[in-house]
Amino acid sequence: MMNSSNATLLDGRIAAQAVGVAFRKLDPRLLFRNPVMFVTAIVALLTSLIFVRDLVQGADVLLTGQIAAWLWFTVLFANFAEAVAEGRGKAQAASLRRTRTETMARKLASIEATACESVAAASLRAGDLVLVEAGDTIPGDGEVVDGIATVNESAITGESAPVIRESGGDRSAVTGGTLVVSDRIVVRITANPGESFLDRMIALVEGAKRQKTPNEIALTILLVGMTIIFLLVTVTLQGFALYTGFLIPVVFLVALLVTLIPTTIGGLLSAIGIAGMDRLVKFNVIAKSGRAVEAAGDIDVLLLDKTGTITLGNRQAAEFLPLTGVQEHELAEAALLSSLADETPEGRSIVALARQRAGIALPADRSGMVFVAFTAQTRMSGVDLGDRRIRKGAVDRMRAWMEEQASIGPAQGRELTGLVERVARSGGTPLVVADGRRLLGVIYLKDIVKPGIRERFATLRQMGIRTVMITGDNPLTAAAIAAEAGVDDFLAEATPELKLERIRQYQAEGRLVAMCGDGSNDAPALAQADVGVAMNTGTQAAREAGNMVDLDSDPTKLIEIVMIGKQLLMSRGALTTFSIANDVAKYFAIIPALFVAAYPPLQALNIMALHSPASAILSAIIFNALVIIFLIPLALKGVRYRPAPAASLLARNLLLYGLGGLVVPFLGIKLIDLAVTALGLV
């Protein structure tokens, strides 16, 4: 189970491995991916060469040696940060991989075929058919094309109760590594080796094939630009020094360069990205790309299905509302009889209510009863008892049915309309019950809004995210539930086409839309949405269309996903700001140190009262290296995110990372200066 693998922030074992990896990452081909660190490594190499030259010539190399060492440390610390993030990812990946034990698969030539061939699961390709029976492990991601089975998916989701998987319908997708508990199914494999969700996720959390996300690319460009600017600053400074009549030692210029270029954020950037993916996995969400996670932070509109997300699973029958002249008992009996053939939870709740409320017994003898089963198309069910034709169903359906039998009297019609509207306005769903030509009354199906959901929507509103409830209910019912749950908007009588159209409409307005879905008919909308989260219990079509899969199949998790996306961006922004703000203090350490010999009055700029030029430069470079180590936990954990309007988030973060970034290095450099002086390192 993945939740158990929550490694502590700096697990000793991971850290120990990361140290080794940090050295291996000195490979120039790997370093080149990170321009800031590449420049740092080059100047570290240059300084080392100077160190060797001076050593050979017998010059004083104490300072040069230390600077060279700290420059290498800077690169290593950055590599270490990345290695730790990857290490934690690998730990996650290992637990993901454990679910994919090497199994054998029974490959079928066709659905009808009876003979099967035993092959290694790893050799299966998309399109292959395999037979899986009780006790077998499903060999790969796929879709049930024949049969029905209960499957234990605890290996993936941590949920121990087995679930039903069957061909057709919305519960046809199966995941490799899960266990069939009963029955037999034929599965069509949908992923080639190495391309399954798990494989993709493993690659993402390990950081091996990590593609930079759009925002990360933009930030890298900024960092490269700043590096170029500071290269220019440093190189030209030698010219100005020459004019002034002295030469700045190359080692000092190097120190200036490395302290100015944004090594802090440059060193931690990829660690932040990897850790973001990692956090997502901990929430049992698999993302197909980092881009999707980043997009989640930008979401403006959340489309949420009402059922299961906003309201507690299924509607429950709550009340029988008879028309004038009809006894409640009579209505309850008809409701019970007509619902016997309705196996939906709603149907069962009607039967239960009739038994409890009206004390009606289930008919012992069902001979002579011809049942009309409930279907999604007819949206009604019933029973024929000789001449009696008892029916219950959705209002429009029942009206149509009644019209076929006989016209409804105007008074009855008005009364029915009144009852229906009363139910709808209070957020319930009305079902109409009739016995042949006789209209009996209305069943009140109540929708129960999940406790605490209102507060969550209020939070989202604070974050600037609009919530839209999607429901098949009529507009009146939808409006009532929307008001009770506190969503901003709703889409009533939703069809897949309407959903898609609504998403496109929001996108045309420039909004980014997230939604979750599970059914095949959700696939177009999931693909259209900027962030589409498919439920793991859903169809393979839905899982392919979305860009994330929630292993727990919990629609409210969209909210967490959005927060993780935001946290990812915030962490980058905060550390960039911190990195740039740090430069101010470094200037006040290094500039007087470089120039005080030429212009003694420049000592006035040494506001930290650092001991000597040598100690000032060394302290700045040590601070620059150590700050990377100190910020690794922040990079891995992410900047704290509390839902709040952007203005207050900005104010808080600017204060913390902007102002903090200005002040902290003054203190840090001063302390290090005291230390290196006391230790006699300069």
Place this chain on the structure above:
Amino acid sequence: MTADGILQILFTLALLALLTPLFGGYMARVFAGERTWLSPLVGPVERGLYRLAGIDPAKEQHWTSYTLALLAFNLLGLLLLYAVLRLQGWLPLNPAGLGAVSPDLAFNTAISFTSNTNWQAYGGESTLSYFSQMVGLTVQNFVSAATGFAVAVALIRGFARRSGRTVGNFWADLVRATLYVLLPLAFVSAIFLVWQGVPQNFGAYVSANTLEGAQQILAQGPVASQIAIKQLGSNGGGFFNVNSAHPYENTTALSNLIQTLYLLLLASALVYSFGRMVKDTRQGWALWAAMSIMLVTGIGVTYWAEAQGNPAIAALGVNDTASESNSGGNMEGKEVRFGTALSSLWAVSTTAASNGSVNAMHDSFTPIGGLVPMANIMLGEVIFGGVGAGLYGMLVFVILAVFIAGLMVGRTPEYLGKKIEAKEIKLALLAVLVYPVCILGGAALTAVIPSALASVANAGPHGLSEILYAYASGTGNNGSAFAGFNANTLYHNSMIGLAMLLGRFAVIVPTLAIAGSLVTKKTLPASAGTFPTHGGLFIGLLIATIVIVGGLTFFPALALGPIAEHLSLQAGTLFGAIP
């Protein structure tokens, strides 16, 4: 600092604030192509010009054709001006009989005026004929300013339009800026200046006897018409060598007030137009506030430094205490008529604004007093800045500020509903990089090439300040100078010419590319999750970004220049002139 001085400064700034929405609202209408009260008069001329040139002003251009049109137009103007200067001896209106301008100086001057810099490596009255000044320079004063407007307006459209393709029509923007904004205002102002006593004639130079009995040549010419546009169009190229310190170029207290106001007027108004054009005047006012805060701070520092005077001179027993008859402070290189207050106000405004005209010699300011103008230029002249150029420069900084800090609210950064992504960052950095490359690169080369270094007039840190100022002024298209520096050499004419060229067009092209990229984007509706860009927080953030990015780039060089000079002066160390 005197109460008088402070009052004069505040009065000028208050006037600026009052006129900003007035002119800005008008300009917003002009650039939207709407009817204005000048339309009955100017409309026929405008339409006539379009017909003559075969241009359909309603036909909008993609950013690439907009840029090509702009570059082609400027290249032609450059070549024409070069030809006029080289052929000066054969051209009319040359009563002083001045000969052809040397190739390198003509190259430098032609770039200088097409790039809206007006760096003057020559002395106006001793080098250029009336024809060169009027047909050559004054024409460029108009169209280079109009070019700046065009770029800014195209960028504004990039922000304001949603999912568009085109950024406007360059020819229409150019013509409208010239006909509706620059020409009428310059015309009225020239007449005003004539009333104030500024010459406007084609007369020969006048010979006069001074009180001491010496002979003096008094230069004449069509001065007023050039002064009006030099101030309005953030050009700054004076008719006379000493620019607006010359009593003919800046005659009275009233002319000084109007000219100071004009340094900033149109740039300031355009910021308001920006707010109007993006349909949210708060956005315009936020940028305006950021600019004003930096301007007022700069004026305060310079005025304070100048009012303090020079301790080395005071030590010689010179009375620099302010009194009824003595403005006090550091009066070297200043007009007695203007004193330290109005000289400081002008110096800081002219460098904030990319104008570059002067009414006092910046070279003679105290180190800190001179540091502020230099820093203004190095920060990119975004404190109101050149007409158009200031606003688009500021918007480039806004893009950077919004990107760095905007991430901290947990969304892809956006400004005015447009997402700031890799492409915009790349282009913004290209524009920003021009400054360190040209200023630091150019100055460092000068510092190490002995023949180039010979142009420096002073030893020690002040010499470095002169070099830095020259290349900053060229790159920033400012045009003012630490005038001790002898810029009229083959080397500096060429290098500063190059710096001016890059400082202008290597910024304009990426800026227009940003406009082209932004205009295609959807406009995201604002929500509580959007980081607001009109409040005090944003203003502070923007200022901090400009000061820190600029400061980090130039602080080391400045430490060896004005800062070392200031600290040495306080410590009593003097460096003297190069013998």
